[in-house]
Amino acid sequence: MLANNGLEKRKKNSKKLIIIGSVLAIFFFVSSLMVSYVQYTINKKNSDNQEVVNFSIEKGQGLEEIAKNLDEAGIIKNRFIFGLYLKFKGEADSVQAGNYQIARNLTMIEVADIITQGSILETRITIPEGWDIEKIADRLAINGVVSKVDFIAAAKGSYDYDFLKDKPQGSNLEGFLYPDTYFFDDEETGQSVVRKMLDNFDKKYTRELAAKIKIHDMSFYEVITLASIVEREVADPDDRKKVASVFLNRLSINMALESCATIQYITKENKTQFTYEETRIPSAYNTYINRGLPPGPIGNPSIDSVLAVIEPAETDYLYFLSADGETYFSYTLDEHERKKSLYLN
Secondary structure, three states, rough: OOOHHHHHHHHHHHHHHHHHHHHHHHHHHHHHHHHHHHHHHHHOOOOOOEEEEEEEEEOOOHHHHHHHHHHOOOOOHHHHHHHHHHOOOOHHHHHHHHOEEEEEOOOOHHHHHHHHHOOOOEEEEEEOOOHHHHHHHHHHHHHOOHHHHHHHHHHOOOOOHHOOOOOOOOOOOOOOOOOOEEOOOOOOHHHHHHHHHHHHHHOOHHHHHHHHHHHHHHHOHHHHHHHHHHHHHHHHHHHHHEEEHHHHHHHHOOOOOOOHHHHHHHHHOOOOOOOHHHHHHOOOOOOOOOOOOOOOOOOOOOOHHHHHHHHOOOOOOEEEEOOOOOOEEEEHHHHHHHHHHOOOO
16 A cells, blocks of 8 residues: 555655646746847847938836837837846936937847947038137027037036146137037037047147247247138138238238238128228227237138148238139239229229
8 A cells, every 4th residue: 555655645745746837837938938038029120221310219218118119100019028138238227318310220139239339420510710709609599519619618618638828818719619520429518529629739739839839939829829810811822821920920020910800800700801991999909900810710710721731831911802712912012902892893
């Protein structure tokens, strides 16, 4: 009787083991299928549609809401697996707020990389040569980078760069916000934008350039001031060297620069000819009524204009005028007046 009981117990235990083994086998089989499905899903392209769409993630949004929005935007197809993947990778809290451009034909892994690595959509802005701080501020504000007030306030701040050592205390950064094409993201501040421009200037301001400036009887700030005038007067590189020569020749004999560019800076009017009354406007920047350089730059020049000032053409010209895309140079006032009657009337 005892033998029969033992046999029955062994049979029951054997059945249990078989059942447990079968359950485990089914579990591992299903788990394997699920893992394979997840791997397939996260590595599969969402679609063959290459369209790029704008997608925004707001500060404070949770992973569930972000995954839902991605799904509804047609960027991913399974919000649950997408969230599961980010949690498994430990990156659920690494999603960065901002504006993105995401193609519809990416895999979930690629989409996850974009929003966790901060590949935020950047705004591309070109700052033309010669523009002053006011114009730059307007363009930045119109494009939604920073407000005009914030940028102008930042441009009055103090920054530690070697090329700013000659800048008078209390003056703004006019002349040193290098004109170029920049990329700005949604997190920009007035100071971060200014620093990008100053960093760019710093790259252009080489030791070679600094050495060339030192041999002149001008401070770096004075060079930038004159370069800003040259920049606004002419665009052609050869003409810039000649115009720089004209201004330097005038400075050497204490003759007024009489630059229309400085009147433009005062009046904010984009024209090349001004009335006699306009050239009498009381201002420290009016180079018709004041001899020497104005108090500071009237815009932000390119390095080409800086080079024109420190390596000008060797001429005895004292006058020039621009008309119909050409620049005409003269030695004497009589010669200059004749050319004015020929080309400006």
